[in-house]
Amino acid sequence: MNHPLVRRAAALALSSTLLFTGAVFAADSGSASSNDHGHEHAQGHHHHPQTEEEKKISSGYFEDDQVKERPLSNWEGHWQSVYPYMTDGTLDPVMEKKAKTGDKTAAEYKAYYETGYKTDVDWISIEGNDVTFYKQRQPSKATYESDGFEILTYEKGNRGVRYIFKKTSGDDAAPDYFQFSDHTIAPRKAGHFHLYFGDDRAALLEEVTNWPTYYPFAMNKDQIVEEMLAH
Numbered sequence: 001m002n003h004p005l006v007r008r009a010a011a012l013a014l015s016s017t018l019l020f021t022g023a024v025f026a027a028d029s030g031s032a033s034s035n036d037h038g039h040e041h042a043q044g045h046h047h048h049p050q051t052e053e054e055k056k057i058s059s060g061y062f063e064d065d066q067v068k069e070r071p072l073s074n075w076e077g078h079w080q081s082v083y084p085y086m087t088d089g090t091l092d093p094v095m096e097k098k099a100k101t102g103d104k105t106a107a108e109y110k111a112y113y114e115t116g117y118k119t120d121v122d123w124i125s126i127e128g129n130d131v132t133f134y135k136q137r138q139p140s141k142a143t144y145e146s147d148g149f150e151i152l153t154y155e156k157g158n159r160g161v162r163y164i165f166k167k168t169s170g171d172d173a174a175p176d177y178f179q180f181s182d183h184t185i186a187p188r189k190a191g192h193f194h195l196y197f198g199d200d201r202a203a204l205l206e207e208v209t210n211w212p213t214y215y216p217f218a219m220n221k222d223q224i225v226e227e228m229l230a231h
Helices: 004-014 052-058 083-087 092-101 106-117 201-206 221-229
Strands: 077-081 121-127 130-135 138-153 159-170 177-181 193-198 213-216
Touching (some): 092 221, 138 201, 177 201
Antiparallel strands (some): 121 130
């Protein structure tokens, strides 16, 4: 019971501000006919002004030789799913802002992101090579190593990079593979990320409609909204 996630969850419960619900979240499946959610999500992982080159890369336009291997330490830390904030209305202002300049209504964006963010893994903790997944608050832990990266091309012509890690030991309940996508193609600390996880490496590469998204556990919901609105 000494894990920081468990300690903080207890404190939040006592203060009646628990961030996570006890609902059962079911993961969606999809096909590769989309474009990795079209880069329509709210990007909140940039903590400094982007250069023109960084903006181009973040939008999915880059050369193969710009893509570099990344260590698991780029994603180290304690992370929370934003799916509960999508379902409880916290992220409605983000959807409303997107509707002002996008091609969907706020309600359509909300439905799109509910499918994208949907997950039953509420929290993730990454420490060294060990990753703990909290599925409905029940932990499963395993050790992972890099399994390279894959460059994907989408219908709209833009591209993305999936950084892949495979399980080498640990709990059976922990996924055999997980793949990060954070719109960065070289070593850099992530501010948030989309994660694809399961036991079939190839099938995960085909998944483009469900992309559980995680922000630092230390951020409260207002800070997450502010971060999303800033982009």
